[in-house]
Amino acid sequence: MTAQTADAVEAALRAIASPDMKTEVARFFFDGLGETEVMGVGIGKVFPVAKAHAGLPLGEIGLLLDSRFYEVRMAAAAIMDFQARAKKSPNGLEALYQLYLDRHDRLNNWDLVDRAAPHVVGQYLFERPRAPLYDLAGSTDPWRRRTAVVATWYFIRAGQVEDTFAICAILAGDGHVMVRKAIGSWVRTAGEKDPERLRAFLRAHGDRLSAEALRMATEKMSPEERQLFRKQ
Template structure:
């Protein structure tokens, strides 16, 4: 890396390096997929998020340099900066569009479940709140499980705003997905629907329970008073 963007990467890395722990490095290394291709510094997530907060005002054009880092924690800082930017008050629709496009244009680098979960609801879901949901359905039909996870995880923000129709359609589309990367957040989405409208969740379960894995059913029904 060269230029000002590389300097940002170096500064973020240095801030994280100062907080490294051998025990945390071992802990994170053991939970990362063996094929992640990422190196681990060894920094607790709270410290990673605190570092990201310090960099929330960075130019969005610099985010891809963090997202393309070979270091897990630096990449998490990049994803978290997108999320923290999306939380800011008074963002214009163009601001949200730029965040959304940065996420999707770099999705091949947002390649772990915790990267997706960190940013997809506010960065993707919030932008699409008042727009066509076709991009979510396109992602839900992707041949990449991590992109399908983005589709259903982004819908958490829609559910939070009381919009249940498209999240339920996405859940139905992904209900018997072959990857647990997808079916777990499907169960979470259904659980969140049930917080707002138990009757709709019960109707969904009555129609589709036969397609659902046991872990998905357990997650979906975990807050129902008569869950079994």
């Protein structure tokens, strides 16, 4: 039986790490590594390790989040996601949600957010007041602002697009490229559920979107409509 400890997760990752992969892995960390280090484990290889340790207790997940290694923190995000998706989570969705928010300083890259936010944050808030997302949207931290957008994927899947458009309206002029990319992608996805809401959003806020966000938001429209909105 696989040991369900943070040490076991890190040992499993070290066993498959390759120095030759360090540069490749490091390029995924958007704002520069800073104090973060990489082992050299391809991100796709992190997930099977996380799956094998999906029963990790909450305290052990917290220890993974303490790690200076990017891949170890990615494993923590993936374990939280696996547990949130499970019908019987070993830690409970509320505890995972609170851990995510309490340790958001360690979830400090776009893919760490994207891996865990939809099911850990979005799923938890689905039948609850959604004010925490608007608090996150007002943060000075771009990764918290990205969480505010990305967590709404869970709502979109259920056909609820109001919060996606509202939060993206708040953040339409955001200065961080990875928040802008989230906006472009998520309003496009919400627009697949409600095309007219997307058109209304673009009429109201298209002039505040970056060119990249606008391109992403309109890429599934007809060429004529796409050109119309891009000329606003």
